[in-house]
Amino acid sequence: MGITERREAEKEAVRNKILYAAGKILARDGYESLSIRKIANEIEYSPGVIYHYFKDKAEIIATVVEEGYGRILQKLREIPVDLENPDKSIENSMKAYIELMLETPEQFKAVLLNDTVGIADKVNMLDEGISKERKSIQSLCRMIQHGIEIGKIREMDIELTAQIIWTSTHGLLSRLVLEKRIPKEQKERLIDHHFNILLKGLSK
Amino acid sequence: MGITERREAEKEAVRNKILYAAGKILARDGYESLSIRKIANEIEYSPGVIYHYFKDKAEIIATVVEEGYGRILQKLREIPVDLENPDKSIENSMKAYIELMLETPEQFKAVLLNDTVGIADKVNMLDEGISKERKSIQSLCRMIQHGIEIGKIREMDIELTAQIIWTSTHGLLSRLVLEKRIPKEQKERLIDHHFNILLKGLSK
DNA sequence: ATTTGTATTGAACAGTGTTTAGTTAAATAA
DNA sequence: TTATTTAACTAAACACTGTTCAATACAAAT
Structure with missing residues (x-):
């Protein structure tokens, strides 16, 4: 053989x-x-x-992006979770996510542009029963859950909250990636203020 | 003549x-x-x-989208502002924005997809000295300002805050437009929870 | 040595954005 | 009125694009 x-x-x-x-x-x-x-x-x-x-070009792009995105989500999962400060953990995770995505902006664009059919279907759908993104969302969910338990985050639908953290951060990311010529300083101000409002929104 | x-x-x-x-x-x-x-x-x-x-295809798309987007932003400006509840006004405005964009999803896609070069250059740049989007952002700014004055919104950089409201809502919108087959009920839950967190994040 | 199967080729098809030489028709000048 | 200039428009071409497919080359099995 x-x-x-x-x-x-x-x-x-x-x-x-x-x-x-x-x-x-x-x-x-x-x-x-x-x-x-x-x-x-x-x-x-x-x-x-x-x-x-x-099968076609879309499948190639989907596979490339899936792998690259997978690596990003993997790195994201390797970030240590601070059980004392789940709010800070959420901020750190999502900030790391932003930075990793900004390292490969063309890949992020491919994620954005590809109708979410080829890619999100691959990224969101099952991979060993559960997708990588779902795993990341689940990681977020655990942080939120813990935050609620220790009284740092107000009680609310955990899954829904994780999704809002995800989508709102994606919106910021889109702007950072697509909009050229934003001074680096302004980018940092945007990121900081985003999490300022977001974390206050989660807090008790 | x-x-x-x-x-x-x-x-x-x-x-x-x-x-x-x-x-x-x-x-x-x-x-x-x-x-x-x-x-x-x-x-x-x-x-x-x-x-x-x-000049080229991009200019056509930019012009079409500019006009359509302009109409949306125009409608947005026609929404009455409730001086008693600036937070509710922000929510109403942005919810109306989401609904208007969901009415013409392909246009929103064109805004998203077009590298922001052709379009955001047109949309963000001056139109009678100031762009339509900037006008909408300014309208947001006024609501935030008023909210701060009457003590319903905590003190923070107004312009920056308006931009975060804009980008985070855009992130939600992207998901609603690009991701197919989200049940209508789930869409509404996402939208409500988005503003739930956002407004709490703005509040004192 | 011949058959089988598969990896690979190169041409073709139908489509894309864009450029350009040449035609046509209308407005201006003589 | 006639000649000239100006502008709009066409059709064809160029250099691409994704995709398909009959023909081929080539390694493995018989």
Whole structure:
């Protein structure tokens, strides 16, 4: 069974080459100028071959973004949770999320632009029964829960609250990513004020 | 001078036909499938003629969205302001904004998707010295200011606060527009909880 | 050595935004 | 009135795009 194994590894290798090239182009040239022919050129294959590995362009983007986004959410989960100050933990997590997303803005744009069909379907849907984003939301939920228990956060629907933290922070992030030429100082002021209002909104 | 006047009116008419067709296609077929040739076909002209009236496709989209967005912001400004309850006024305004945007989701997508270069440049930049969005932000600013004066809103940077209200609500809106198949009931719960947290965050 | 199966190619199809040479018609000047 | 200028418009072309598909090359199995 060594032969089919190797062949499968070769196939996997080409698949990864495609994904790597796509990610490279995405970061280098931007979302708008990512094309099948550019990927084919980059990996030195003919354009047609890509369709033996992926259904269509959307699937490639979805996979690339899923992986990159997955890594971000993974890092997010590695941030230590301060049980004494769940409010500060929420702020730290979401600030880290913002910073990680700002490191790969083209990826964030791809998340935003892709109709949420290809991507959010992949990101939100089950991965080992539960998606990575859901895991992050759940992590947020635990912080909120704990905050309520120790009386630092007022009683409210936990899941709903986590979603509002998520969406409102995404709104801020959109502005930071899409709107060019905001001075760095102003960006920081926006981020700080966002959490100022948000945490006050959660507090008792 | 009746001749040049008429010719200018004719030119304006064709220009408006292009914009009308673009808006129609945008609403009917969606942002992704809006093309120059489709516009040309709709108005029964050759594709090339469009470039006598607009620099490029982005300018058409920017103009269409600018007008539609302008109408929304206009309606927003017509909403009466309750001086007794500036917090309720903020909520009402932003809720109306959400509802108006959900009426023309493809337009909102175009705002989101267009890199903010073509559009936010147009929307944010001066229109009679000050942009429509800035006017809406200013209207928000006045509510916040009044809220602070009568002691219903805690003291904080007014402009910054208005921007956070705007961005966080935009984040919620993105989710409502892009994410399909959210039950109407869940949408309302999200909206209510968003303003629940936001207004608490503003309060003293 | 021949068959089988699959990875790969390159051309083709239908579409995109944009440019441009050439036509047409109308407004102005002689 | 005739000639000239100006502007609108067309059709074709260019350089792309995603996607499909018949033909091919090539490694593995018989």
